[in-house]
Each structure stands twice: as C-alpha cells, then as structure tokens.
Amino acid sequence: MSSIVLGVSGGVAAYKAAFVLRAFTEAGHDVRVVPTPGALHFVGAATFEALSGNKVTTDVWSDVPEVAHVRIGQAAELVVVAPATADLLARAAAGRADDLLTATLLTASCPVVFVPAMHTEMWLHPATQDNVATLRRRGAVVLPPAVGRLTGPDSGPGRLPEPADIAALAEVVLRLGADALAQDLVGRRVVISAGGTREPLDPVRYLGNRSSGRQGWALARVAAARGAEVVLVAANVEAPSPFGVRVVPVGTAEELRAAMLEEAVGADVVVMSAAVADFRPEAVAATKLKKGSGSEPAAVPLVRNPDVLAELVTKRAPGQLVVGFAAETGDDDGDVLTHARAKLARKGCDLLVVNDVSDGQVFGRPENAVVVLSADGGATDLLEGSKDAVAAGIWGAVAARLGPRPGG
Incomplete structure (x- = not known):
C-alpha cells in the first residue's frame, strides 16, 4: 500500500476526481484528498472523506498540531493533482503556498503528476505553456x-483525461x-496496431486469436x-479510446494491413503489437454453415494472410523505427528467445518485443513481462508489472534509438 495525495x-x-480516488483506493492505496477551496464548490468534502476514509481540509489553519501543510507532503509517495486548473498550475509554478494544496506541493519530495483541465484558450495561452514548461x-x-467536449458547447484540447487513464x-x-x-516523444508521430484480427468463415463464425489489445492500448496511452x-x-x-489518441478500427488482417500502410507514411515509429491471423478461410460462406446440411464443409481450406510487419519494414522511410511483437512458446526446436531471435532476423525490424505466452500467460491479463531484442544483438529485460509500466519501458528503449527531434 502506498501513500498518495490527490489534489x-x-x-x-473536479467530479472526475471522485472516480480517480475510487481507482486508487480499490488498488489498495491510502489516499489523502487535498482540495482547493474552489474545488469544494463542485464536490463536497463529505464525498472525498467517504471515499478515502481520511479527513479533508483545504487551509493551513486546520489540524495545526499536525502541521498538515508540511506533514502531508513529506509523507506522500506520490502526488496527483486532477484536475489541475490554469490557476493551480500558475500558483504551483510560482511556488505559492496560499492554501493547503500548494503548501503540500512545496513540501513533497516524491513524484508529482499534474493533470490539466481548462478551456482550450487557457491551455494554449503562453502564460500557461510557460508554467507547464517550468513545472x-x-x-x-x-x-x-x-x-473533446468542454464546459458548454466548446470542444478542443483541455478536457480532463478519463479517470482510468489517470489512474x-x-x-x-x-x-x-x-x-x-518523460516528454521524449514530443514532436513524434507514432502508429500502433493493437488487438487481434478476425477472419470470417460465414456471417456468424470467424477464425481469431486471444489477444485483448491491452498492451497496445497501454502503449498508446503512455506514448x-x-x-x-x-x-x-x-x-x-x-x-474506451485512450486519451489523446486517434483510433482507426479494423477487423481483418487485410483491413489492418491497409490501415497500417496508410498511417505509417510520415510516422517516426511504427509498432506492430496486434496479433494478426496467419491464415484466413479461402472462401467466406454467404449464409451460416449448419451441421447436417448440404452446406456443411468437409474441410475449410485456408490461405496465408499477408505479413504486415515484414511489409512495413520493406516500405519504411529513412529514419523510421519499426517495432515488432512476438508471442512465443518454447518447443523441441528451441526456447522462447531462440524462436524470437530467428523472427527478428527474418522480419528485419529494429526492435522485437517478446512475450512468453506459455500456459495462457499475457493474453487478457493486466500484468505482463517482456524482453526487448534489438537488431544489433542486444537484449533488455523489462520488469514484470502492469502493461502500462511495460509500455513505459518499451518507449524508453524506442526513445533511446530515435534520432534528433524534428526541428530540434
């Protein structure tokens, strides 16, 4: 259990903060909510107290013997401010300590995460951008x-990400x-595939796989x-779509191939994390195939699907980084890494993220553990953890291999 301050x-x-709080407490963390006086105009202290099990105060004059304006920040292992308004960002950047939250920010030595929410004009204002850069x-x-949708009819950048993304x-x-x-992907365009393709057999059935798309979702969210x-x-x-991400839905391997080839044009990084079916039925029945009928097939002939990763490698632009994924199991011919290194050599991608999927590991589960192989023969073990944590490790490996930023 970790000690988290939710500002x-x-x-x-501010109403979304209640859902962020619930996510933290359900994960087993001890959460102290520190709202500004303005936040309590939107969500009452009783709501935060009931969900956190801890007292809620806004000023430095409450709990004076505790010296709350110092102790809360000192004891925190993480501070998350959600939402962080333009005013809060300005006061934090200036080092103000005029309420309990800003005082807590000055005494916290742990990581601090600000999650901005405001109207587009306020977010894009040079003053706000300078404050963000300072922080x-x-x-x-x-x-x-x-x-997305903001207060009233307005829409644009400035919406608070969904609580699940924040948590x-x-x-x-x-x-x-x-x-x-780290902001090491600013100015980069990345294209990621996720999920598993489905190859129709008839209007009801399809050939598919067990990929949930969770790792691809995490890669998109972290990027x-x-x-x-x-x-x-x-x-x-x-x-739900990860925040800040444009989603292109596809169904079959051919649809995924077409979308990836189109979107890869101009991308700095292309990541093929989707599980693409190797084969598809040679023909798709127009009506449902039924047992004991004249349409019941004696066999289902299959044809090979295109190798999307290999095609992306052959068609990549100079400087573009291509990352593949391999879901492998060991067998009599070799262990997981033996098969993965052979695939890396065969595909020609820059990095290959290797999953050991023996005994049903990885698919549909919130945790993951991978090894990243590089074309130069290197191998990086990433700590086992949430798929978002694994995604952060993968992006760290990618960022280390990218050239100078565009215009930088």
Whole structure:
C-alpha cells in the first residue's frame, strides 16, 4: 500500500476526481484528498472523506498540531493533482503556498503528476505553456490534456483525461518514477496496431486469436502521455479510446494491413503489437454453415494472410523505427528467445518485443513481462508489472534509438 495525495483544484472536472480516488483506493492505496477551496464548490468534502476514509481540509489553519501543510507532503509517495486548473498550475509554478494544496506541493519530495483541465484558450495561452514548461523543468509530470467536449458547447484540447487513464499513468509513475513519462516523444508521430484480427468463415463464425489489445492500448496511452501524436489501429478491441489518441478500427488482417500502410507514411515509429491471423478461410460462406446440411464443409481450406510487419519494414522511410511483437512458446526446436531471435532476423525490424505466452500467460491479463531484442544483438529485460509500466519501458528503449527531434 502506498501513500498518495490527490489534489483537486476548482474546475468542473473536479467530479472526475471522485472516480480517480475510487481507482486508487480499490488498488489498495491510502489516499489523502487535498482540495482547493474552489474545488469544494463542485464536490463536497463529505464525498472525498467517504471515499478515502481520511479527513479533508483545504487551509493551513486546520489540524495545526499536525502541521498538515508540511506533514502531508513529506509523507506522500506520490502526488496527483486532477484536475489541475490554469490557476493551480500558475500558483504551483510560482511556488505559492496560499492554501493547503500548494503548501503540500512545496513540501513533497516524491513524484508529482499534474493533470490539466481548462478551456482550450487557457491551455494554449503562453502564460500557461510557460508554467507547464517550468513545472516540467523542475521534474514534475504534466500530462497533456485530452481533446473533446468542454464546459458548454466548446470542444478542443483541455478536457480532463478519463479517470482510468489517470489512474493507470499514476501507477506507472508510482512504480517507475517521473522519468517513465518523460516528454521524449514530443514532436513524434507514432502508429500502433493493437488487438487481434478476425477472419470470417460465414456471417456468424470467424477464425481469431486471444489477444485483448491491452498492451497496445497501454502503449498508446503512455506514448500520448510522453507527448507523441498517436494513431492506434485497433482490431476488434472493445474499450474506451485512450486519451489523446486517434483510433482507426479494423477487423481483418487485410483491413489492418491497409490501415497500417496508410498511417505509417510520415510516422517516426511504427509498432506492430496486434496479433494478426496467419491464415484466413479461402472462401467466406454467404449464409451460416449448419451441421447436417448440404452446406456443411468437409474441410475449410485456408490461405496465408499477408505479413504486415515484414511489409512495413520493406516500405519504411529513412529514419523510421519499426517495432515488432512476438508471442512465443518454447518447443523441441528451441526456447522462447531462440524462436524470437530467428523472427527478428527474418522480419528485419529494429526492435522485437517478446512475450512468453506459455500456459495462457499475457493474453487478457493486466500484468505482463517482456524482453526487448534489438537488431544489433542486444537484449533488455523489462520488469514484470502492469502493461502500462511495460509500455513505459518499451518507449524508453524506442526513445533511446530515435534520432534528433524534428526541428530540434
């Protein structure tokens, strides 16, 4: 169990902080909510107290014997401010200590994550951007806001990311530190495939696989948090889109191939994490195949699907980095890494992320453990953990191999 401070500043998005709080407590963390006085105009203290089990105060004059304005920050292992309004970011950047939250930020030596939420004009204002740059320079994590519906009819960048995204990224920082969400992908365009393709046999049945798409989702979420422009080609994944990510839905291997080849043009990094079916039925029945009928097939002839990863490698532009995935099991011919190294040589990609899927590991599970092989013969073991934590490790390996930023 970790000690987390959840700061809440005064914006309409404060209601989402209750869901972030619930996610933290359900994960077993001890959470102290520190709202600004303005935040309590949107969500009452009783709500935060009931969900956290801890007292809620906003000023430095409460619990004077505890010296709360010092002790709360000193005891925290992570501080998350969600939402962080333009005013809160300005006061934090200036080092103000005029309420309990800003005082806590000054005494916290742990990682601090700001999750901005405000109208687009406020987010894009040079003053806000300067404050964000200042906080990042000091080592804080400032997530980019989501794009979407804001207060009233307005829409644009400035929306608070969904609580599930905030909680997942906060867990990454708690486990790996602020560097896990370093802004090393700013100015980069990345294209990621996720999920598993389905090859229709008739209007009802298909050939598919067990991929849930969770690792691809995590890769997209972490890449967006690290500043990238992200396109996610999603094969049969039923999940809310990660914030800051454009999703292109596909179904079959051929559809995924077409989408990846189109989106890869101009991308800095292409990641093939989707599980693409190797084969598809030679013909698709127009009506449902039924047992004991004249349409019941004696066999289902299969044809090979295109090798999307290999094609992306052959068609990549100079400087583009291509990352493949391999879900492997050991057999009499070799262990998992033996098969993975052979695949890396065969495909020609720059990096290969290797999953050991023996005994049903990985698929559909929240945890993962991978090895990253590189074309130069290197191998990096990543710590076992959440798929978002693994994604942060993968992006660290990718960022280390990228050339200078565009325009930088």
